[in-house]
Amino acid sequence: MILHPAILALVAGSAVTGFMIIVASWFGLQIIRKWDLSSGSEQQLGLEKKTYLISTVMAYAFGFQIISLFLFIHTADSLCSMFTGAMCAAGTLAVNSYGYPVFILKIANFLFAGLWLTLNFTDNRAEDYPLIRKKYFLLLLIMPFVLAETVLQAVYFFSLHADVITSCCGSLFSSEGKGTVQTFLSLPVGPVRALFFALAACVTASGIYLYGTGKGAYLFSALSLLSFFVSALALMLFISLYIYEIPTHHCPFCILKREYHYIGYLMYAALLCGAVAGIGTGMLQPFRTIGSLACVVPSIQKRLALAAVILYLIFTLFSAYKMVFTTFVLE
Amino acid sequence: MAWTDKQRNVIDFTLSSLLRRKGKNAALVLVYTAVGFVLASVMLFTHALKREAGIVLRDAPEIVLQRMVAGRHDLMPSSYAGVVEKITGVSSVKPRLWGYYYDQLFRANYTLLVPDEFRYGEGDIIIGAGVARAGVTSEDNIMPFFGSDGKLVSFRVKEILPAESELVSSDMVMMGEADFRAFFNLPKDRVTDLAVSVANPLEVLTIATKIRQQLPDTRPVIREEIVRTYDAIFDWRSGIMLVILSGALLAFVIFAWDKASGLSAEEKREIGILKATGWETSDVLLMKFWEGMVISFTSFTAGLILAYVHVFFGSASLFEPVMKGWAVLYPEFRIVPFIDFYQIATLFFLTVVPYTTATVIPSWRAATVDPDAVMRT
Amino acid sequence: MITLDNVRKVFNQGRPNEQVAVRDASLAVEDGKVTVLKGPSGSGKTTLLSVIGCMARPTAGRIWLGDREITSLPERFLTGIRRQTFGFIFQQFNLIRGISAIENVMLPAYPNGEKYGLLRERAGGLLELFNLSAKSAAKVQFLSGGEAQRVAIARALINNPPVIVADEPTAHLDTKLSQEFMEIMDRLHREGRTIIIASHDPVVYASPLVDRTVEMRDGEIIS
Numbered sequence A: 001m002i003l004h005p006a007i008l009a010l011v012a013g014s015a016v017t018g019f020m021i022i023v024a025s026w027f028g029l030q031i032i033r034k035w036d037l038s039s040g041s042e043q044q045l046g047l048e049k050k051t052y053l054i055s056t057v058m059a060y061a062f063g064f065q066i067i068s069l070f071l072f073i074h075t076a077d078s079l080c081s082m083f084t085g086a087m088c089a090a091g092t093l094a095v096n097s098y099g100y101p102v103f104i105l106k107i108a109n110f111l112f113a114g115l116w117l118t119l120n121f122t123d124n125r126a127e128d129y130p131l132i133r134k135k136y137f138l139l140l141l142i143m144p145f146v147l148a149e150t151v152l153q154a155v156y157f158f159s160l161h162a163d164v165i166t167s168c169c170g171s172l173f174s175s176e177g178k179g180t181v182q183t184f185l186s187l188p189v190g191p192v193r194a195l196f197f198a199l200a201a202c203v204t205a206s207g208i209y210l211y212g213t214g215k216g217a218y219l220f221s222a223l224s225l226l227s228f229f230v231s232a233l234a235l236m237l238f239i240s241l242y243i244y245e246i247p248t249h250h251c252p253f254c255i256l257k258r259e260y261h262y263i264g265y266l267m268y269a270a271l272l273c274g275a276v277a278g279i280g281t282g283m284l285q286p287f288r289t290i291g292s293l294a295c296v297v298p299s300i301q302k303r304l305a306l307a308a309v310i311l312y313l314i315f316t317l318f319s320a321y322k323m324v325f326t327t328f329v330l331e
Numbered sequence B: 001m002a003w004t005d006k007q008r009n010v011i012d013f014t015l016s017s018l019l020r021r022k023g024k025n026a027a028l029v030l031v032y033t034a035v036g037f038v039l040a041s042v043m044l045f046t047h048a049l050k051r052e053a054g055i056v057l058r059d060a061p062e063i064v065l066q067r068m069v070a071g072r073h074d075l076m077p078s079s080y081a082g083v084v085e086k087i088t089g090v091s092s093v094k095p096r097l098w099g100y101y102y103d104q105l106f107r108a109n110y111t112l113l114v115p116d117e118f119r120y121g122e123g124d125i126i127i128g129a130g131v132a133r134a135g136v137t138s139e140d141n142i143m144p145f146f147g148s149d150g151k152l153v154s155f156r157v158k159e160i161l162p163a164e165s166e167l168v169s170s171d172m173v174m175m176g177e178a179d180f181r182a183f184f185n186l187p188k189d190r191v192t193d194l195a196v197s198v199a200n201p202l203e204v205l206t207i208a209t210k211i212r213q214q215l216p217d218t219r220p221v222i223r224e225e226i227v228r229t230y231d232a233i234f235d236w237r238s239g240i241m242l243v244i245l246s247g248a249l250l251a252f253v254i255f256a257w258d259k260a261s262g263l264s265a266e267e268k269r270e271i272g273i274l275k276a277t278g279w280e281t282s283d284v285l286l287m288k289f290w291e292g293m294v295i296s297f298t299s300f301t302a303g304l305i306l307a308y309v310h311v312f313f314g315s316a317s318l319f320e321p322v323m324k325g326w327a328v329l330y331p332e333f334r335i336v337p338f339i340d341f342y343q344i345a346t347l348f349f350l351t352v353v354p355y356t357t358a359t360v361i362p363s364w365r366a367a368t369v370d371p372d373a374v375m376r377t
Numbered sequence C: 001m002i003t004l005d006n007v008r009k010v011f012n013q014g015r016p017n018e019q020v021a022v023r024d025a026s027l028a029v030e031d032g033k034v035t036v037l038k039g040p041s042g043s044g045k046t047t048l049l050s051v052i053g054c055m056a057r058p059t060a061g062r063i064w065l066g067d068r069e070i071t072s073l074p075e076r077f078l079t080g081i082r083r084q085t086f087g088f089i090f091q092q093f094n095l096i097r098g099i100s101a102i103e104n105v106m107l108p109a110y111p112n113g114e115k116y117g118l119l120r121e122r123a124g125g126l127l128e129l130f131n132l133s134a135k136s137a138a139k140v141q142f143l144s145g146g147e148a149q150r151v152a153i154a155r156a157l158i159n160n161p162p163v164i165v166a167d168e169p170t171a172h173l174d175t176k177l178s179q180e181f182m183e184i185m186d187r188l189h190r191e192g193r194t195i196i197i198a199s200h201d202p203v204v205y206a207s208p209l210v211d212r213t214v215e216m217r218d219g220e221i222i223s
């Protein structure tokens, strides 16, 4: 293990988050088993108080999660000098087989926590808390992922030993060679670029439609999810090239660096939050039929749709800006 | 907008509550600030040292080739340069001349070296800022040195190096080749070592192996290895410091928990009144959230600023002996100020996250008192 | 109209120290009337008042506010209703020490999310109504008993609630101040507000103002 301050911070921070999730899940389990809103018993009043603790804990966990995602990438980046061949975060994450799974889990957990908070927010608008069991059940489903992240991240850092030959981002994210990442990176740029912009247009159009008429939430949600993956792919495949102005550099991490004016933070934050808002609209759709939520859900969906459209547009417009105002020519 | 007005009103009340309990909160802020200060000092200092080392090594050649005699670093025949140059992949080989000199008069160590291009003539030198301070000299002064034969040699100071990175250039004395050879009485066909540049970073290892095969009495030192070693040493040191400090951190967390859960009767009464007059549990939690934010922000910022001053303007005087361990003596040692998001985020995780977590449950307990409780006191 | 149907409030349920504070109480409080809850100490007046005032949820039974049933509303919603419907006056005035009178008056309205300036204006108006303008910036711990009482009343009125709930409001006041309190209640009553007071002070329950007296004993309503 490398004793690095940020590693200690990440391991400690994620242990704390894991602990909070366990506490929240434990209370959640009690609520699933014993919740009875019609009762005025002291037990029921106690359970109601616990819902406040769970909401608070989840909101903090969500906040910590996004900072920890960026800190994790940054730490990997600053450790790269210890591994032969690693030139940025991409190389450090490839040092052992835990790096990328932890990275993916961090993103997934951010999305989960965001969706859970959306569900919680919606449920709290209705006087009879109609989603109470569903939302705590969802919490129980999320818990293993958060714990997996805590454990895998610790394992990842504990099994890091300086001076392991790894591949740097140049070779990992270059279009030669084999592997999943490479398969995607060998995709033709033209069609993906067309798809990226077409999807952006579709997301915007269906988002505005949802905002205006309250219809098409499933479609918008699906498009948002698809757009999330396509945007990530587009970022690696060609947007990064315009930002770095190097024809072979596909690394998704280097844009977080000072050299590129930390622009990655804005782009990733927009994409991640946009995904939460966009997917959230579809998640809420089935609950429109519940009486007490009938007028709550549509208004929340509209706001989410608006937020998602704006956030995705920030990402798309910024990418387009980079592609138009660059001296760099692809191919 | 109702939401912002609500936040504003709640923040307003939170601030006035905090100010009403200055004593209790001052103790907390003080301890919090101290913890933040120590952690931030460790981090800023090691990070700065790492960065300095990075600057030293940034322009260093990919490989430095030393000659070993009886297991010790020895002078190298100039002819070796020709052998290395012929290896494919080597883009250039530069013989280097450098050495150490102990100044008895001022009791300081200097690094004497011959730069690639020396702009001045015979008898002229360029010195680092640290040397200038130690030798109490300035431009156009004469500086006395004792040569290897014990005789006094005087050099004229032509220039003092700017302090972009004092750690690197502070102890340097640069002179022409002829002066250097005469001063140390060095044979014409010997140099200190060879700087080997390699164009493709992926070939460095292969080339190093080839050099060792052809010149078995040499030792190639690879730049990446030095960087890695330095990084590892600095990270390890600060990591160890943090592990030692984790005791303090734990104590702080317990202190925070205790402060948050040991509400005074007055505070409990206040929360009870708020709840009885129409505040909801989430409103009280919101107030507690802002309270934590204000305390964290104040202490975190204060700790960070104090640490910044301590490290970059006070030369990290509190724990320089533990942390530096750099075999040099610098009369005055200043690091170039540097701070970034990364260090702030790390510190945030080491202080604000534990503090917030420690206060979540006590705050929730306080916020969920029954609204009718005040009617029975 | 506030309607209670067989309301029961039990403390420490299922434990040896179980205490039934209110026992199957049924009651209808009419709008615009002055109702007094009367009874010996420990008879459950405060508990019944807190159930009527949406501060506590009953263990069993049902409650309607107008024609809306609020029996099992979670705290999140109950508090909103309470803030808009009820103004509370307590035995100890329960003002927050260390802040000014006007801030105390404004406190219950903070969660509404109103503009600070407008809110302050409204609070100032209320203080003026009770001849307290001069004391507006004074810290509440320096106010006299009568002034503190009036600040507490002003606070109860900040959200302009249709119902005023008071628990033993005169217990800490001398006769003169108690009478003054009842005069203020009279004024509020004439403004059309419903007033519910729990008290065993004759100045209160024997006042000509009172429309109805509810007697309690051992948690039961006996008349």
Ligand SMILES: Nc1ncnc2c1ncn2[C@@H]1O[C@H](COP(=O)(O)OP(=O)(O)OP(=O)(O)O)[C@@H](O)[C@H]1O
Binding pocket: B376, C011, C012, C019, C020, C021, C039, C040, C041, C042, C043, C044, C045, C046, C047, C048
């Ligand atoms: N939180 C509580 N936990 C346990 N018992 C309680 C609680 N609150 C009230 N009680 C009990 O319920 C009973 C009724 O109390 P309540 O305060 O309603 O009486 P009261 O009529 O207001 O009396 P007083 O005139 O003295 O104010 C009392 O016996 C009291 O001890």
Ligand SMILES: [Mg+2]
Binding pocket: C045, C046, C047, C167, C168
């Ligand atoms: Mg009472």
